[in-house]
Amino acid sequence: MMKVILHGCNGKMGRVLVKLMKEDPEIEIVAGIDHNPEKYMNTFPVYGQAGACKEKGDVIIDFSHHSALSALIDYCISTKTPLVTATTGLSGEDFTKLVDCSKDVPIFHSANMSVGINLVTDLVARAGKTLGSSFDIEVIEKHHNKKVDSPSGTAFMLVNAINEAFENNKEFIYGRHGKTDVRKDTHIGIHAVRGGTIVGEHTVIFAGPDEIIEITHTALSKDIFGLGAIQAAKFITKQTPGFYNMNSIIQQNTI
Numbered sequence: 001m002m003k004v005i006l007h008g009c010n011g012k013m014g015r016v017l018v019k020l021m022k023e024d025p026e027i028e029i030v031a032g033i034d035h036n037p038e039k040y041m042n043t044f045p046v047y048g049q050a051g052a053c054k055e056k057g058d059v060i061i062d063f064s065h066h067s068a069l070s071a072l073i074d075y076c077i078s079t080k081t082p083l084v085t086a087t088t089g090l091s092g093e094d095f096t097k098l099v100d101c102s103k104d105v106p107i108f109h110s111a112n113m114s115v116g117i118n119l120v121t122d123l124v125a126r127a128g129k130t131l132g133s134s135f136d137i138e139v140i141e142k143h144h145n146k147k148v149d150s151p152s153g154t155a156f157m158l159v160n161a162i163n164e165a166f167e168n169n170k171e172f173i174y175g176r177h178g179k180t181d182v183r184k185d186t187h188i189g190i191h192a193v194r195g196g197t198i199v200g201e202h203t204v205i206f207a208g209p210d211e212i213i214e215i216t217h218t219a220l221s222k223d224i225f226g227l228g229a230i231q232a233a234k235f236i237t238k239q240t241p242g243f244y245n246m247n248s249i250i251q252q253n254t255i
């Protein structure tokens, strides 16, 4: 039985995880942590912050807010608990803290827990490399009207992968409001749309001379992120300290 502490348990993704983990006979939620601890009647104790949590878990699954990360990392280090974090909107400093923490405990981070988007990340990097700088690259991401960070963590994941394929010579342009210069071929445009209940859609456009390629991933349900996080939790509880992501699982499952 894997004992899970769910950080952000009363949020939208937290509720999805509660539902999915209750259906999994190999998992027990031993505690939740949430800024808003009394929002729902839970069958496990819920604490307002990580430091107050009394239960011991085999792993923490986190879908919350980037402002919670420091306290969460302190908790993981002091209790030696592995962490699966899906939270987006992280700064460079946040990533450095996660990497430092991974020297002591296994850390798994992915801005998108679906298997599909991780394949798309490889595809767009390959497309960028193959098509070269005569194709302009623009990314459009669409999400629900409750999302607080923009652009999405996934959009950053995609453009970082493309940028690496171009030896990091690309410049990210966030929207074009107020810009009066023409586009440079080193630019990658990034555009965020927010509306309704859109679960998550990411399109990378490669617009070349007289031809266009568009690669789109559409999430149809939040369950794919929840199931991916559960898979990551089962994976990471068997690992030694280190920094892991979806590729670690995909590579393990590839013959």
Ligand SMILES: NC(=O)C1=CN([C@@H]2O[C@H](COP(=O)(O)OP(=O)(O)OC[C@H]3O[C@@H](n4cnc5c(N)ncnc54)[C@H](O)[C@@H]3O)[C@@H](O)[C@H]2O)C=CC1
Pocket (backbone or CB within 6 Å): 007, 008, 009, 010, 011, 012, 013, 014, 033, 034, 035, 036, 048, 049, 062, 063, 064, 065, 066, 067, 068, 085, 086, 087, 088, 089, 110, 111, 112, 113, 114, 149, 153, 225
């Ligand atoms: N990597 C992935 O596959 C996915 C990542 N996400 C990310 O997960 C995060 C949460 O998403 P949602 O559930 O939609 O948001 P939400 O706003 O519905 O839920 C966040 C929950 O975290 C709690 N929270 C906020 N600050 C906290 C703190 N300092 N300490 C403890 N709890 C705190 C809130 O009270 C809330 O219940 C976002 O960053 C989102 O981008 C969401 C879906 C998929």
Ligand SMILES: O=C(O)C1=N[C@H](C(=O)O)C[C@H](O)C1
Pocket (backbone or CB within 6 Å): 088, 089, 111, 112, 113, 143, 147, 151, 152, 153, 154, 155, 199, 200, 201
């Ligand atoms: O907030 C969301 O909902 C999502 N956030 C992640 C992101 O920022 O990329 C992943 C997914 O697209 C849903």
